Amino acid sequence: MKIHTSTVFLFLFPAMLGLAVFRLAPVLIAIVGGFFSQTIRGDTIFVGMLNYTNLFSDDGFWNSLKVTILFNAILNPIQIFLAFILAMLVLKPSPGISVLRTTYVLPMTVAASITATIWNILLNPTLGPVNGILREIGIGTQPFFTSENQALASFIAIATWKGTGYWMLFLLAGLIVIPKDVYEAAAIDGATGWKRFMWITFPLMKRPLLYVLVADTAINFLFFTPVYVISNGGPNGSTSVLMFEAYQAAFVYLDHGRSLAISTIVLLIVMSIAALQFRLMRINKAI
Amino acid sequence: MFNFKILLTSNIWSIIFRYYSLILISILLMSPLFWVITSSFRPTTEIFSFSNDPSWKMLFPTELTLDHYQGIVRPEFIRAIANSLFVALATVVLGVLVNAMAGFAFAVFNFRFKNILFILVLASFMMPFESIIIPLFVLIRALGWTNSFQALILPEVANGLVIFLFRQLFISIPREIYEAALVDGASWFQIFVRIAMPLSGPTIATSALMLFILQWDAFFWPLVVASAPEYTVIQVAIIRNMTLEQSNWGIMFASTTAAVLIAAIPFLFLQRYYVKTIVESGIK
Numbered sequence: 395m396k397i398h399t400s401t402v403f404l405f406l407f408p409a410m411l412g413l414a415v416f417r418l419a420p421v422l423i424a425i426v427g428g429f430f431s432q433t434i435r436g437d438t439i440f441v442g443m444l445n446y447t448n449l450f451s452d453d454g455f456w457n458s459l460k461v462t463i464l465f466n467a468i469l470n471p472i473q474i475f476l477a478f479i480l481a482m483l484v485l486k487p488s489p490g491i492s493v494l495r496t497t498y499v500l501p502m503t504v505a506a507s508i509t510a511t512i513w514n515i516l517l518n519p520t521l522g523p524v525n526g527i528l529r530e531i532g533i534g535t536q537p538f539f540t541s542e543n544q545a546l547a548s549f550i551a552i553a554t555w556k557g558t559g560y561w562m563l564f565l566l567a568g569l570i571v572i573p574k575d576v577y578e579a580a581a582i583d584g585a586t587g588w589k590r591f592m593w594i595t596f597p598l599m600k601r602p603l604l605y606v607l608v609a610d611t612a613i614n615f616l617f618f619t620p621v622y623v624i625s626n627g628g629p630n631g632s633t634s635v636l637m638f639e640a641y642q643a644a645f646v647y648l649d650h651g652r653s654l655a656i657s658t659i660v661l662l663i664v665m666s667i668a669a670l671q672f673r674l675m676r677i678n679k680a681i
Numbered sequence: 682m683f684n685f686k687i688l689l690t691s692n693i694w695s696i697i698f699r700y701y702s703l704i705l706i707s708i709l710l711m712s713p714l715f716w717v718i719t720s721s722f723r724p725t726t727e728i729f730s731f732s733n734d735p736s737w738k739m740l741f742p743t744e745l746t747l748d749h750y751q752g753i754v755r756p757e758f759i760r761a762i763a764n765s766l767f768v769a770l771a772t773v774v775l776g777v778l779v780n781a782m783a784g785f786a787f788a789v790f791n792f793r794f795k796n797i798l799f800i801l802v803l804a805s806f807m808m809p810f811e812s813i814i815i816p817l818f819v820l821i822r823a824l825g826w827t828n829s830f831q832a833l834i835l836p837e838v839a840n841g842l843v844i845f846l847f848r849q850l851f852i853s854i855p856r857e858i859y860e861a862a863l864v865d866g867a868s869w870f871q872i873f874v875r876i877a878m879p880l881s882g883p884t885i886a887t888s889a890l891m892l893f894i895l896q897w898d899a900f901f902w903p904l905v906v907a908s909a910p911e912y913t914v915i916q917v918a919i920i921r922n923m924t925l926e927q928s929n930w931g932i933m934f935a936s937t938t939a940a941v942l943i944a945a946i947p948f949l950f951l952q953r954y955y956v957k958t959i960v961e962s963g964i965k
Contacts, residue, residue, distance in 0.1 A: 409782065665804075
């Protein structure tokens with residue numbers, strides 16, 4: 395079957411142009427722009443590695459890298475663990491289950507900025523309902539976003555609220571395709587409950603779990619909006635994640651070189667994660 | 682239909698435990714939204730007096746009012762909602778068409794550089810949009826597009842994940858169907874419009890929903906690229922209003938409720954296609 399090159403071109407061109415201009419070009423701009431800097435007079439000059447050496451000798455950058463890694467190290471396992479439990483709970487078709495499942499996924503449709511606004515009020519130290527309840531049951535009021543020790547944990551809590559249902563969907567998709575006869579064969583061999591989970595469900599879920607872990611990490615590495623809305627990186631830098639640091643460099647200090655250098659580092663991290671994911675998906679024969 | 686036979690054949694305690702956990706989690710996840718929605722109908726004095734007082738009055742208002750909804754019927758909010766709807770719907774229409782065509786090409790045609798281009802597609806969906814926002818801003822500014830609808834719409838039209846979903850679907854349609862149509866004298870574009878697209882209902886629904894929510898919920902990109910009042914989108918308008926009128930919780934609850942519902946309602950109607958598309962695409 396002969397297909398004209400012009401036909402292929404027409405079908406592919408709009409999408410490929412979009413990806414080339416709005417995805418690929420920005421990556422190149424970040425890499426190249428990281429080697430340039432702007433003078434006070436507004437001239438752009440080549441500075442070599444200066445933006446990077448400045449970053450690496452800057453406590454603010456190291457702090458934000460540390461905060462971002464800590465945020466991911468705690469949040470991602472929590473999200474995935476809870477998403478797995480939810481997926482197992484909603485797997486078996488039962489009366490009312492689809493309504494309950496919908497309520498788990500619904501928070502993912504709430505915008506990050508609105509999630510931040512709602513939770514900022516819910517966790518407000520003096521007027522928020524959560525502190526009203528904590529006071530009533532005897533735990534006592536908590537400072538949440540206003541405390542250096544609790545702010546990052548509070549962000550982890552709201553990200554869990556918003557994201558867990560989304561990852562549940564991918565794990566559910568993995569659980570659905572496990573053939574029933576695998577379980578039946580296991581039941582004949584006497585594997586039930588915990589054994590069945592450890593020897594059958596978990597090994598067969600390794601790839602969906604890895605996919606979710608990698609995709610979740612890529613997204614959470616770029617956590618920005620709630621930090622911008624609620625804490626501005628504070629108190630005392632305790633929530634200054636990398637994307638907030640990049641935003642500040644670009645739009646508060648108008649230092650595009652520094653901002654693009656941070657963007658390059660973030661891209662490098664995210665692309666390493668993506669490369670890992672690509673390998674996993676190839677093994678999975680989805681491609 | 683409810684399958685009551687399942688209830689009869691399983692252990693009653695495991696059923697009770699399962700439903701108890703499921704309902705408890707559901708209440709925990711939904712109560713913040715429930716609280717926001719009920720608060721939006723409370724008189725201003727009641728919002729404050731019961732927000733911190735744990736009793737049934739915290740979740741259930743004693744008096745209802747539409748004052749706050751009248752409060753958001755003002756030019757800047759109407760404008761922001763119209764802007765967001767325009768941006769989201771334009772992205773849905775352009776995005777579904779453009780990405781479905783590319784997905785079709787990857788599924789049906791053989792051409793040079795196919796693998797390299799497909800790697801670009803996959804790489805783009807593994808790289809979250811936020812990671813390129815700052816260099817993209819540098820590019821858009823160089824093009825002179827800041828504060829424009831094209832800056833809000835065009836970067837979100839081509840979408841690697843949507844291309845991938847369509848490609849997975851079209852590859853599952855037997856080639857014989859396309860070849861028979863070719864023999865009958867149909868062009869590839871006619872085959873795409875009359876045969877391939879009508880077979881992809883759930884994938885179209887899922888992609889449209891994804892692109893709509895992506896744009897309706899967008900905050901970071903509109904914040905940096907379109908800050909002028911004529912181009913302000915709903916999420917930016919809500920946050921800006923919050924900083925201006927910190928004490929006006931009524932307006933905040935009403936505008937938030939409206940914004941949440943506009944994203945949630947299409948989701949509630951189309952979500953069953955969502956899981957189906959994810960399962961069938963083989964992403965997992």
